[in-house]
Amino acid sequence: MNERMDRTRIVVGKAEEMDRNERDYWSKAPIKERLETITYLRECFYGEEATTGRLQRIHTVFKQS
Numbered sequence: 001m002n003e004r005m006d007r008t009r010i011v012v013g014k015a016e017e018m019d020r021n022e023r024d025y026w027s028k029a030p031i032k033e034r035l036e037t038i039t040y041l042r043e044c045f046y047g048e049e050a051t052t053g054r055l056q057r058i059h060t061v062f063k064q065s
Contacts, residue, residue, distance in 0.1 A: 026034065042050045 039051050
């Protein structure tokens with residue numbers, strides 16, 4: 001991540017086209033890359049405990065009327 005952004009090149013496109021390109025890329029990406037990306041994003045948003053900790057289990061009982 002030490003690479004700098006190339007500001008000499010600007011790409012202009014429609015949001016729908018960019019979304020479609022993104023969706024096509026991830027649908028063809030290997031499962032390992034998908035899982036690594038999901039893990040990375042979870043750590044970014046929720047911290048390392050989100051990927052190393054256990055899931056919280058919640059049991060809710062509803063009374064039927």
